[in-house]
Amino acid sequence: MKALTWHGKGDIRCESVPDPAIREGRDAIIKVTACAICGSDLHLYDGVMPAMHSGDIVGHETMGEVVEIGKDNRKLKVGDRVVVPFTISCGECFFCRNGFYSGCERTNPDAAAAAKLWGQSPAGLFGYSHLLGGYAGGQAEYLRVPYADVGPIKIESGLSDEQVLFLSDIFPTGYMAAEFCDIKGGETIAIWGCGPVGQMAIRSAFLLGAARVLAVDRVPERLALAREAGAVTIDFSEEEVSERIRDLTKGRGADACIDAVGTEPDIGSGIDTVVDRAKMAVLLGTDRPHVLRQAIQCCRNFGIVSIVGVYGGVLDNVPMGSAINRGLTFKMAQTPVQRYLPHLLQRIENGDIDPSFVITHRARLEDGPTLYKKFRDKEDGCIKVVMKP
Template identity: 80%
Template sequence: MKALVWHGKSDIRCESVRDPILENSRDAIIRVTACAICGSDLHIFDGMIPEMHHGDVLGHETMGEVVEVGKDAGNLKVGDRVVVPFTIACGECFFYSKGFFSGCERTNPDHARAEKLWGHSPAGLFGYSHLLGGYAGGQAEYLRVPYADVGPIKVPDHLTDEQALFLSDIFPTGYMAAEFCNIQPGQTIAIWGCGPVGQMAIRSAFLLGAERVLAIDTVPERLALAEAGGAEMINFRTEDVYPRIQDLTAGRGADACIDAVGTEADTWSGIDAVVDRIKTATFLGTDRPHVLRQAIMCCRNFGTVSIVGVYGGLLDKIPMGSAINRGLTFRMAQTPVQHYLPMLMDRIVKGDIDPSFVITHRASLEEGPELYKTFRDKRDGCIKVVMKP
């Protein structure tokens, strides 16, 4: 089959690889009908994610048609259309029983590597390094889905692939980011990053009752899409974010701040971001947390900082004194997608939201490597790429 394969920093190729096979009675094989490039895939593209191996198949936003199914794969049957969560959960462990699907104790076969870095291992993820299981991803013609009795959700016939695809990651992640804010009527939510997750967080914040959403970015197309969703725009290239938020909130600060950027914050957004870039380039640091620092400083006393941007290692110069003395609450996670799937599927079916609004580019797998570059470089108005193998 054809797949997008990692061969090193900035080196992704469309190649022929071995077709997946059933390896366990709880497995299913799907023929991929739609997959996407996620913002967190760009961290792999830029060489920020450790334990990538030559030949690894990428991708964790995937849906398709079941073509083969193990005898213990629940109620799935050949021909079902399904969307596949990027988090892999076993359906049996302590964290599964608590609904913390992305904390599954059993689905990362390489858990010892993660434990050395983080103390404990989270769940395995599709297409996201051997630190998180080494599972082949879904930017391919076919995908093996382990624990298929727990993960995939069936898609109603009347929904298109594009309406359902983002239930695999960015819609639940953006919704979780807003839910973490415990939004009350009349509140103002500030969101850093108007990429795909940020766009979903904007719409989700309004769905959950926010009165105002402040969207912080610098890419014109992203800011325009945020404005179309009801947000007020702050371009960090043309205005200083902190005083602008102070002005918009009568000096109090945002009720909650969402970091939807993560480890690769824009290097032109402050001297600390430039220093972060130098540190990561010289192996003196692992992440560039400028946005997190700014979100903390812009959040009101006893407000919430919600973190859904990906960080991988040790963060430098975080203003914990500000957070502690002002009573901030931090909420963060890799999204337990399965927890959100039924409710968010229902919202799509009812017409509360059509997540396909974020798509700007449609392509084949063969065009994928070039579109990784386009997406990374924010060229051609690229906000979200969907590929149809």
């Protein structure tokens, strides 16, 4: 089969690889009908995430048709149309039973290595390094899905692939980011990053009752899409973000702030970013938390900082004194996707939201390497790429 594979920093290739096969009784094999490039895939492209091996198949936003099932899988049948969550979860351990599927204790075969870095291991993920299981990803013609009686959700309505594909990751992630903000109605929510997850967070915040969303970015196409949703936009290349948010909130700060950017912010040349980059260059730091620092400073007293941007390791110079003295609450997670799927699928079926609004580029797998670069460099108005093998 054809698949997109990682061969080092800036080197994604479309090449022939062996077809996947059933390994365990609860497995399923799906023929991929749609897959997407996620913003977090760019961390792989840029060589930020450790433990990638040359030839690893990438991708974790995938859906398709079941073509084979293991002998113990009682949930699916050949021909079912499914969306596959990026988190791989057993459904039986302590965390799965409590709805924290992304903390599954059983699905990361490389848990010991992850625990050395993070203290404990999260669940295994598709196509996202050998720290998280070394599972083949879904930017391919076929995908093996472990524990397929727990993860995938069946699509039994007439919704198109493009309407439901993002249930695999960015819609639940953006929705969770907004849910973390404990929106009761009437709040002002500030969101850093108007990429795909940020766009979903903007619309989710409004769905949950926010009165106003302040969207921070500098890419014109992203800011325009945020304005279409009703957000007040702040171009950080033209105005000072903290001052603008203070002005918009009469000095109080936003009720909650969402970091939808993570470790590789596009944030210009402020003194803190110069220091971050210098430390990364000499291996004294692993992440650049400029956005997180700004979100903390812009949040009102006793507000909430919601973090869904991907960080890989250690953060430096985070203003914990500000957070503690002003009573901030931090909420963050790799999204336990399965927890959100039934509700969010119902939202789509009800017409509350059509996640396909974010797609700007449609392509074949063969176009994937070029589109990785285009997405990373924000060329040609590229916000979200969907590929159809």
